[in-house]
Amino acid sequence: MPSSAALLAALAGLTFGLSLIVAIGAQNAFVLRQGLLRERRGVVVAVCAISDVVLIALGVGGAGVLLASAPALADAARLAGAAFLLAYAALAARRAWRRCAVADAADGAAGGVLAVLLTALALTWLNPHVYLDTVVLAGTAADAHGDRRWWFAAGMACGSVLWFAALGYGAAALRPLFARPAAWRLLDGAIAAIMLALGLSLALSAV
Template identity: 55%
Template sequence: MTEAVFAGFFTGLSLILAIGAQNAFVLRQGLRREHVGLVVAICAGSDALLIAAGVSGFGALSAMAPWLAETMRWGGVAFLVVYGALRFAAAARGGAALLPSAAPAAARGQVVATALLLTWANPHVYLDTVVLLGSVAAQYPGRAMGFAAGAMTASVCFFTALGYGARLLAPIFAQAKAWVWLEIGVGLLMWSIAAALVFS
């Protein structure tokens, strides 16, 4: 069982380390110190549900209903395009307006909605957590839940470190210009992921 737990932990961590829309949002919230615990809980909790679904064999459903993946793909594209445009608009307003001390805090409901959309409207999340982790977990018969527990633990550790560790970058982001570049970078990332979804 220990082997399965460690395999789940490192497999899950290797998948989640890639910078994506969800990670960029967690980093941004961590830098702004806005609803960080809530965002971490939503991302890690969503991962746990998806991992559990994958280990339980939910991957077979997506194989039987290919339209489901296609629907999620185009929904994800639309959301990423809009969210990326919002980031460019924020950068255009100027760095001073983006500093945590100057900008009004985002409403809790808005943050929750964004975190949920960046997680559940992203087809790559299903590919990684449901399909891929579900497939690897099948290699540990009788120990699949140990594998799932390891992967879930990796998710909690990563999002906690990303959300709360972001404040270590505070000296850099004390400069207004740094926030402009962050918003531009996040916007470019969102649009590049959207483009990848369109042409994949």
Template identity: 45%
Template sequence: MPAFLSGFFLSLSLILAIGAQNAFVLRQGLMRQHVFAVCLFCAVSDALLITAGVAGFGALATAVPWFETAMRYGGAAFLIWYGWKNAYSAWQGGAALQTEGPAQTRLSVILATLAALTWLNPHVYLDTVVLIGSISAQYPDRLSFGIGAVLASFTFFFSLGYGARLLSPVFRLPRAWQVLDALIALTMWAIAAGLLLGGH
């Protein structure tokens, strides 16, 4: 149980930080578009990476010296672009949450999450594979630690995705949507700055 709880709360504390992936899940939850598929995809992706880390791949950054640097600069470039996209949406304004109208196909939503916000996000690898993987080595019961970490991911993403709809009345106002886009942009740029400055 101590290993399970440690894994659960470590994973939860890492995921709670606002990032591109979380912002995407929040947006899909507000739009009520393919929420289950998006939450499931993010949680399963985390589960695979956590499993890889706990299984012993946490030493990847040490074994391959250029791995962390490549992830840092590649991730920073993507986050700068993603932040600009949201900043432009905030600048344009005039958009409000619409619960009706054409929805994105499930394929396009999952591909956007897969290609950009999950597997190309350096924080995902550093937090799950490297950090959780290395910390799990301190526990004799690594299986319980890993299960706790995976469960935290499922709990968080489904809570975020389905809890977002409680905020939908607020996001019917164009100004609220502008504020959200602006906050997402600033967050992405702050993360990118941290990566470029060598932070984690």
């Protein structure tokens, strides 16, 4: 039976993790869109959740120190992430521009499970902001809990799993709002803007 101190550390990790992850970003925007489409939700949720758990474990295990000591690697990751985000922004903008029927909304998922899997992986592992949240910040925050840092990590991991599951499967409740093509155009336009802003910020931070 875990002690009250361990449970408090886990609760702190859960709260801390949710405070970092519950924000509009590239990864969350993609999960939301797939949830609205009801396409490959399990794949997307699993990839994002498992990736977060792995990255949190790496951060608490001390990978943040190694990452901070390799600025060249960080810059390369920023450039790769920026290129991917800008390309995805262009695709989202194209969808928003050409949207003419509700049925067209499925075009983002029509590439099949492999395309969705690769996109989810890229939006997670090519995004330096994810490393900042789950590796650097997680490691720093967990260290404050001493011997109970892995309880803190477990709380963070639970927060990530709960969030992605809620976003991926709960998004279907918003489906009636997207019965009109204009709603999909607004969503894709917002996604394009988010990806563009994040991509430009990463590119500028690497130069």
